[in-house]
Amino acid sequence: MAKPSLRLAWSWAFGTFRRFFVPFLALAAVVVVIQFFDQFTARLLDDADVNPVVTLLVSIMFLVVGLIAAIGVQRAALRATQGHEPSFADMLTTQHLGKYLLLALVYSILTIFGFLLCIIPGLLVIFFFELAPYYILDRGVGVFVAIKSSFEVIRANVGPALLMTLLDILVNISGLVPYTSGVATLVTFGIFTLVTLPFASLFIAHMYRQFNHERIA
16 A cells, blocks of 8 residues: 655646636635734724723624634535536535534644643644544544544654644745734735635645545645
8 A cells, every 4th residue: 555645746736827817816815814804803803992892892803704714615625636627616515514623623622731731742633633524524533533543644654644734834934924004904915815715725635535545636
């Protein structure tokens, strides 16, 4: 049985992103716009000295909406491994949405608890459970089954999984834009995310298929 190949995943992600450049760019643009309005609204509320509770509720709303939009990119990446062209249907569907949001909550709690213990447990949570969202979106399993599946498959492929994680971090870091103000924010905020978000999602989706010994289109 062939070992997981990061080079193959990287090459496939690059080729698939180039092949479906416009639809993936459009999906990522939705995420970027939501993130921008989140930052813009937060500044307005801060300058207006609005009640902190209102500010918190608005932030949570944008967080959930942004998460749902990001799910669409991940879902499109998974479907691309099966030869399907990405579309806004991947972002608009509510299939497995409840399970995904519950996973995000559980994942966040475990990560925060891990960091409070001694940082390293938090890093281990992030590492071993990072494929859990893909199990939910791809197979519709429950939250704890997804977490267990992610843990088992990464434990069986620690070396490639570690390199996968490091490469994913580097790709996402390259998408970060320094926090600026005024017109600069309107022009630069999230520009690189238009490329790094779809590419990272495709890369992880391919590695997910390889770890599970599944056929990739």
